[in-house]
Amino acid sequence: MNCEWDQYLRILPLWMREEVNRAGKDKLLELRLRLNLPPEMVFSEGSRYLKRMTQQQDLNNCINAATGYSPWASETVSRGYITVPGGHRIGICGTYINTKQSNQILRPSMLCLRVARDFPGIAKSAATTAESTLILGRPGSGKTTLLRDLIRQYGSSNNGSIAVVDEREELFPRAQDNLCFSPGTHTDVLSGCGKLRGIEMVLRSMTPAFIAVDEITAKEDCEALLHAGWCGVRLLATAHATDTYDLRKRPIYRPLIESNLFQRFLIMKPDKTWYMERSAV
Secondary structure, three states: OEOOHHHHHHOOOHHHHHHHHHHOOOOOOEEEEEOOOOOEEEEOOEEEEOOOOOOHHHHHHHHHHHOOOOHHHOOOHHHOEEEOOOOOEEEEEEEEEEOOOOEEEEEEEEEEEEOOOEOOOOOHHHOOOOOOEEEEEOOOOOHHHHHHHHHHHHHOOOOOOEEEEEOOOOOOOEEOOEEOOOOOOOEEEEEOOOHHHHHHHHHHHOOOOEEEEOOOOOHHHHHHHHHHHHOOOEEEEEEEOOOHHHHHOOHHHHHHHHOOOOOEEEEEOOOOOEEEEEOOO
């Protein structure tokens, strides 16, 4: 496991760093800071709370530290998140002001600081054959982490180039224009672009053997994947479903199932391991 723990601690207010550090980089999933409430440390088995209340200055200090003390210079603040060195991600809620150009947070009232961990090698056994693959699991089950390494495994082999349409910059987050995780030597990453437009762009310009996207959530996503599949490109993706039975019950995914677009499914278990099922069509 790789985790830039020191980078995570640096964005926290000084008074909470020691206790968060004792929680350990191997166990803490995220830290939630809510104005006038005690900070919540979230673990897989539950939550623990710090004793001191979160103040407005604590929220401001986190954003300042994450953006180099120029909070409104961050392009992603207006989209509700900041990515910091090491791939750690801060989700932001608060009061927005609407402008003609964009939406910008005027006064944050809640931050969710997610710990980024990378697990090189966890998808090695799944990368022995070059097939279109859909990873299934509940939110927080490890789908994105597995997909990231599957991309890296293929992208480090001679199976052709991989184009990643990283709409929310969670597969390969950027900090100061650098990718926080290695994508592999044959991988090209398009960050911050919607799936529909991004898939069309890389399909036309990058001649990929694979196209990878995270979280299929809309009809337009499915249509873009179908188009790419019809063009002979293999696909790597994730979807919210507990298993293939659950997937087939969801109308949005029916075209993907009926077209046999994916040859196999990797299904996440509660302990974040996975098992494989072949397409039955």
